[in-house]
Amino acid sequence: MGIMVLFFLISHKTVLAQKLNMNLHKGKVWTENSSLSPELKVDSLFIRKIYDEELVNGKCYTNLHSLCFDIGERLSGTESANKAVNWGVERMKALGLDSVYTQEVMVPHWERGAKERGYIIVHNQKINVPICALGGSISTPNEGLQGKLVMVNGIKDLEGLGKEKIQGKIVFYNRPFDQKLVNTGDAYGAAVDQRVLGSIEAAKFGAIGVIIRSMSSTLDSFPHTGIMVYDEKVPKIPAAAISTLAANALTENIKANPETEFYFKQSCRILDPVKSFNVVGEIKGSQYPNEVILIGGHLDSWDLAQGAQDDGAGVVQSLEVLNVFKAMGYKPQRTIRVVFFMSEENGSSGGNKYREIVEKRVNERHIAAIESDDGGFTPRGFGITSSEKFRNRFETWKPLFVPYGASSFTYSERGGGADIEGLAKISSALISYDCDNQRYFDIHHTANDLFSQVNQRELKLGSGAIISLVYLLDKYGL
Amino acid sequence: MGIMVLFFLISHKTVLAQKLNMNLHKGKVWTENSSLSPELKVDSLFIRKIYDEELVNGKCYTNLHSLCFDIGERLSGTESANKAVNWGVERMKALGLDSVYTQEVMVPHWERGAKERGYIIVHNQKINVPICALGGSISTPNEGLQGKLVMVNGIKDLEGLGKEKIQGKIVFYNRPFDQKLVNTGDAYGAAVDQRVLGSIEAAKFGAIGVIIRSMSSTLDSFPHTGIMVYDEKVPKIPAAAISTLAANALTENIKANPETEFYFKQSCRILDPVKSFNVVGEIKGSQYPNEVILIGGHLDSWDLAQGAQDDGAGVVQSLEVLNVFKAMGYKPQRTIRVVFFMSEENGSSGGNKYREIVEKRVNERHIAAIESDDGGFTPRGFGITSSEKFRNRFETWKPLFVPYGASSFTYSERGGGADIEGLAKISSALISYDCDNQRYFDIHHTANDLFSQVNQRELKLGSGAIISLVYLLDKYGL
Numbered sequence: 001m002g003i004m005v006l007f008f009l010i011s012h013k014t015v016l017a018q019k020l021n022m023n024l025h026k027g028k029v030w031t032e033n034s035s036l037s038p039e040l041k042v043d044s045l046f047i048r049k050i051y052d053e054e055l056v057n058g059k060c061y062t063n064l065h066s067l068c069f070d071i072g073e074r075l076s077g078t079e080s081a082n083k084a085v086n087w088g089v090e091r092m093k094a095l096g097l098d099s100v101y102t103q104e105v106m107v108p109h110w111e112r113g114a115k116e117r118g119y120i121i122v123h124n125q126k127i128n129v130p131i132c133a134l135g136g137s138i139s140t141p142n143e144g145l146q147g148k149l150v151m152v153n154g155i156k157d158l159e160g161l162g163k164e165k166i167q168g169k170i171v172f173y174n175r176p177f178d179q180k181l182v183n184t185g186d187a188y189g190a191a192v193d194q195r196v197l198g199s200i201e202a203a204k205f206g207a208i209g210v211i212i213r214s215m216s217s218t219l220d221s222f223p224h225t226g227i228m229v230y231d232e233k234v235p236k237i238p239a240a241a242i243s244t245l246a247a248n249a250l251t252e253n254i255k256a257n258p259e260t261e262f263y264f265k266q267s268c269r270i271l272d273p274v275k276s277f278n279v280v281g282e283i284k285g286s287q288y289p290n291e292v293i294l295i296g297g298h299l300d301s302w303d304l305a306q307g308a309q310d311d312g313a314g315v316v317q318s319l320e321v322l323n324v325f326k327a328m329g330y331k332p333q334r335t336i337r338v339v340f341f342m343s344e345e346n347g348s349s350g351g352n353k354y355r356e357i358v359e360k361r362v363n364e365r366h367i368a369a370i371e372s373d374d375g376g377f378t379p380r381g382f383g384i385t386s387s388e389k390f391r392n393r394f395e396t397w398k399p400l401f402v403p404y405g406a407s408s409f410t411y412s413e414r415g416g417g418a419d420i421e422g423l424a425k426i427s428s429a430l431i432s433y434d435c436d437n438q439r440y441f442d443i444h445h446t447a448n449d450l451f452s453q454v455n456q457r458e459l460k461l462g463s464g465a466i467i468s469l470v471y472l473l474d475k476y477g478l
Numbered sequence: 479m480g481i482m483v484l485f486f487l488i489s490h491k492t493v494l495a496q497k498l499n500m501n502l503h504k505g506k507v508w509t510e511n512s513s514l515s516p517e518l519k520v521d522s523l524f525i526r527k528i529y530d531e532e533l534v535n536g537k538c539y540t541n542l543h544s545l546c547f548d549i550g551e552r553l554s555g556t557e558s559a560n561k562a563v564n565w566g567v568e569r570m571k572a573l574g575l576d577s578v579y580t581q582e583v584m585v586p587h588w589e590r591g592a593k594e595r596g597y598i599i600v601h602n603q604k605i606n607v608p609i610c611a612l613g614g615s616i617s618t619p620n621e622g623l624q625g626k627l628v629m630v631n632g633i634k635d636l637e638g639l640g641k642e643k644i645q646g647k648i649v650f651y652n653r654p655f656d657q658k659l660v661n662t663g664d665a666y667g668a669a670v671d672q673r674v675l676g677s678i679e680a681a682k683f684g685a686i687g688v689i690i691r692s693m694s695s696t697l698d699s700f701p702h703t704g705i706m707v708y709d710e711k712v713p714k715i716p717a718a719a720i721s722t723l724a725a726n727a728l729t730e731n732i733k734a735n736p737e738t739e740f741y742f743k744q745s746c747r748i749l750d751p752v753k754s755f756n757v758v759g760e761i762k763g764s765q766y767p768n769e770v771i772l773i774g775g776h777l778d779s780w781d782l783a784q785g786a787q788d789d790g791a792g793v794v795q796s797l798e799v800l801n802v803f804k805a806m807g808y809k810p811q812r813t814i815r816v817v818f819f820m821s822e823e824n825g826s827s828g829g830n831k832y833r834e835i836v837e838k839r840v841n842e843r844h845i846a847a848i849e850s851d852d853g854g855f856t857p858r859g860f861g862i863t864s865s866e867k868f869r870n871r872f873e874t875w876k877p878l879f880v881p882y883g884a885s886s887f888t889y890s891e892r893g894g895g896a897d898i899e900g901l902a903k904i905s906s907a908l909i910s911y912d913c914d915n916q917r918y919f920d921i922h923h924t925a926n927d928l929f930s931q932v933n934q935r936e937l938k939l940g941s942g943a944i945i946s947l948v949y950l951l952d953k954y955g956l
């Protein structure tokens with residue numbers, strides 16, 4: 001884009017920038033939305049103020065910088081995760097909330113150990129491969145693990161091959177993301193069974209280890225970690241991910257030479273569960289203190305990077321609700337509760353603990369639970385799980401989000417986010433913050449999930465959308 | 479995002495990925511859109527095929543890689559721009575089109591010369607500043623230009639200061655992007671008069687040079703170039719941009735010490751106009767060959783980088799329309815014409831030449847002209863300039879773009895893009911491809927406008943949206 005505006009400027013030299021600016025709004029500004037009811041017009045003005053405050057003075061980006069550089073990676077069960085808890089408590093206390101507290105929870109503790117090594121072995125040549133252990137995996141033997149390969153397109157291929165062809169080998173799960181799926185989250189959902197359950201299923205047929213094509217939208221050299229699980233009734237075998245480029249190279253080698261072998265060595269350890277904490281901060285409702293609007297993200301991350309998009313973004317966007325309400329002097333009618341959940345990546349024990357606690361509180365009612373755990377990219381809208389009656393309420397609010405590009409409201413039977421989905425029975429709505437996730441799975445669970453991957457304006461626009469929704473939920477209830 | 483899907487998987491182990499995938503579509507897929515008319519349902523199926531082809535086999539990303547690395551920067555009037563013309567002709571010929579030709583056009587030729595230098599000078603200390611000449615600027619004297627500074631918030635401040643305070647000084651235009659504006663293009667439009675006209679206006683009051691705060695959404699160290707103009711009746715003074723961080727540093731220094739001076743040296747040259755070319759490729763319409771659907775981007779770029787987003791993305795997305803129609807065996811009823819415009823950045827002489835040529839063709843009618851020059855980010859939709867009657871036509875098509883997140887259709891009196899806006903009188907519609915431009919002005923016209931800034935899926939989704947719109951225009955006409 002160059003000088004599209006140039007001739008316009010030259011032919012209207014006296015037209016000031018302010019005027020030009022008005023002309024360029026393309027009908028998207030709230031002032032031009034004449035179809036709103038008088039009450040929603042009031043809301044549209046207040047939402048514009050929320051965005052103004054956020055876009056000019058918002059703190060979420062600087063908070064994310066601090067979380068990424070002062071704390072860094074925050075793997076569940078580690079010293080660093082506990083530092084993050086203290087960080088969260090301090091950031092909340094600094095806002096002068098009505099209460100800040102923690103919720104003790106036992107969390108899994110898994111350690112990666114020394115940097116993993118992996119090779120494709122063809123004709124005694126070793127080809128080095130970017131590799132990382134999956135979260136929760138056991139180690140290989142000290143000397144590493146080497147074996148012939150069985151390449152499959154997914155778990156369902158194992159039955160056809162049978163024990164005869166799998167026994168004593170390494171299973172290579174190679175089904176890529178389906179690029180036809182517009183939402184990359186759908187592509188992740190359609191591939192991730194290989195990572196989560198691949199080890200159990202391969203072990204049933206006598207495999208000695210599994211290698212997973214990384215859960216990624218793109219072709220590059222980053223291996224993607226992520227949780228995998230064992231079944232106590234099935235032998236445990238080690239599991240690792242290789243980058244998508246390495247997976248392609250391995251595919252070519254196997255096709256050219258079925259005797260291709262793979263070697264990998266990892267020294268990860270499953271340790272005893274340890275004590276950790278959710279962090280909770282609240283502004284008490286002036287009118288309906290027992291009606292809670294929960295907003296959260298998860299404080300833990302994988303250990304390979306700063307966890308900037310997953311889920312530092314969600315943590316600082318949640319915190320931003322409190323920050324902006326305080327900065328604007330907004331006194332909510334209902335209780336606004338922000339929770340930094342612990343250990344989402346390793347089994348959502350923080351989310352489960354929160355549910356256990358609030359289920360016992362007979363006087364408390366959750367109006368809505370919102371989670372931001374899809375990255376801090378440009379907002380598209382919200383994914384909403386609620387009764388039909390409340391869907392209509394959300395639909396009336398939708399026009400208010402059009403000027404900000406955040407009006408894609410989608411409804412599903414089962415949504416929200418890993419930390420809040422257990423609240424279905426006690427919350428009138430479960431809501432996920434939905435943003436443009438085309439880039440999310442390029443960096444998700446990799447060494448590249450860094451602060452530099454987050455754009456300040458994208459993050460802030462997401463905060464603006466979340467805060468605006470919380471404002472409407474607070475004003476109108478559910 | 480971690481294991482939101484994990485428990486779902488564990489509790490439904492037999493549910494295959496395909497099933498899971500269906501469940502995760504969140505109601506956005508075309509199959510679930512039951513409110514479409516029978517004819518639009520047919521279209522929705524064809525559009526799904528377009529996206530499938532694009533997302534799986536699309537060539538726009540590899541074409542962009544070639545344009546960025548085989549050609550690189552393509553400043554109007556240079557040898558490299560002419561190489562890009564040959565590149566364009568070859569890429570089009572390889573598709574087996576009905577015709578590929580060029581349109582000769584005289585274009586401005588400006589050269590940057592040696593790398594610019596700039597310093598803030600306080601108490602005889604020199605503070606180095608990232609700086610670049612504005613496109614079209616004259617050089618400084620050989621020894622550079624040094625002077626005291628007048629900092630202004632925009633052109634309108636000059637009058638109040640008057641000749642007395644400006645004469646013999648360097649004017650520092652320092653109005654930043656208005657962060658409150660959701661669309662960064664609006665913020666650009668509201669600030670860019672400083673860059674384009676700042677030199678003329680400052681010279682009227684006797685200034686010896688101008689320094690511009692870079693046209694950027696963010697704070698960093700990249701200076702942003704871009705076109706500026708002179709008025710033959712006003713003395714020409716040199717103009718340069720400094721990075722936004724440098725602008726902040728300069729602001730602080732001027733506030734602390736009004737005697738702060740600035741030094742800069744640039745050796746750019748305005749040379750005689752030279753011959754260059756638009757590149758045109760067509761598939762002739764089978765039913766209405768005289769009805770043209772034009773799709774274009776501009777082939778030239780600034781000289782500081784590869785011009786990947788500005789406007790390599792638009793070039794390869796335009797080319798992709800032809801590529802995908804050929805790959806699908808789709809035979810358009812109307813003539814599909816792709817144009818790579820030359821010299822958009824330096825005054826749109828390519829766009830003007832195209833207009834001159836087609837205005838003379840009495841038998842030809844433009845159904846629509848589409849330009850992609852907003853970067854290759856995730857699509858939001860289209861900006862449309864057309865009569866009221868045709869707006870309704872576009873509205874009926876809108877639901878077809880919902881599954882792809884590209885259904886934001888906005889209507890304005892004056893739109894399209896720099897290369898096509900002159901076609902208002904001869905084209906039933908002028909259309910701009912609109913995408914999520916939050917990151918665009920971080921890199922626009924800088925050394926950072928590189929291939930690595932483009933995400934493959936974002937680019938391809940944009941191509942999918944444009945091709946789908948062309949399909950509808952071709953089928954239904956305007």
